Amino acid sequence: MILGVDAGNTNITFGLMDRETIHCSFRITTTPYLTADELGVRILNILLSKGYTPEDITDIIVTSVVPSIMNSLIPGLKIYLKTVPTVLRNGEALGLPIETDHPNEVGMDRIVDMIAAVEIYGAPCIVVDFGTATTYDLVDADGRYVAGVTAPGIYTSLAGLVSKAAKLTNVEIVVPPTIMAKNTKDSMQAGVTYGQIGQARYIIEQLRRESGLDAKVVMTGGLGAVLADALEDIHVYDVDLTLKGLRIIHGRLRGENEN
Secondary structure (H helix, E strand, O other): OEEEEEEOOOEEEEEEEOOOOEEEEEEEEOOOOOOHHHHHHHHHHHHHHOOOOHHHOOEEEEEEOOHHHHHHHHHHHHHHHOOOOEEOOOOOOOOOOEOOOOHHHOOHHHHHHHHHHHHHHOOOEEEEEEOOEEEEEEEOOOOOEEEEEEEEOHHHHHHHHHHHOOOOOOOOOOOOOOOOOOOHHHHHHHHHHHHHHHHHHHHHHHHHHHHOOOOEEEEEOOOHHHHOHHHHHHOEEOOOHHHHHHHHHHHHHOOOOOO
């Protein structure tokens, strides 16, 4: 089986999969300054707890937007899972033409998501990823990446609010049943969630209008599940989009016909 690894700013996501099925997935917090041994042991122990061993892994494919974590992540995978990972790097020809001003600046996680969205759901499409940042990426009818928008994510917005307001503390990220908040907790939850919902609707509408494309919306990211019901009229939600993209790219790199 293939182990897909997506190292993001908040979490590192792992998925153990074959060509048809994601057999298990898990996340660990992206923690700076961990050693290769600390990371490797943590990953190995989680896999063992789920009933898998290093012998079950035939290949590892990694994408990352956190350069500093790679100095411990890659050696940890090599030592404890006994497999040399394939690391995706910006500028590789992965089948997604990038028609932006600076193609090498596009995060590999966004590229992986777009490849998966086009392959699975078709183009044109808008890929929305609710993570540390909330990103919106537009792929045209010919499968080319033509525009992207980057906004603060829900946790990022909440953390900024709490850090600057002495009397405010963290709250759980949930969509309250009404925007008519009558206490501080509900008002903060309403602000960060309904604000993100409104932002998503507006940006998607503007991307469709300015591009002239009737683009399908594919949403992903762990926090996307929080907003999925409120946006169900305009989207497909796929929490495993990045892992599926890694699986598709793994097949392409090996000349396989990935479906």
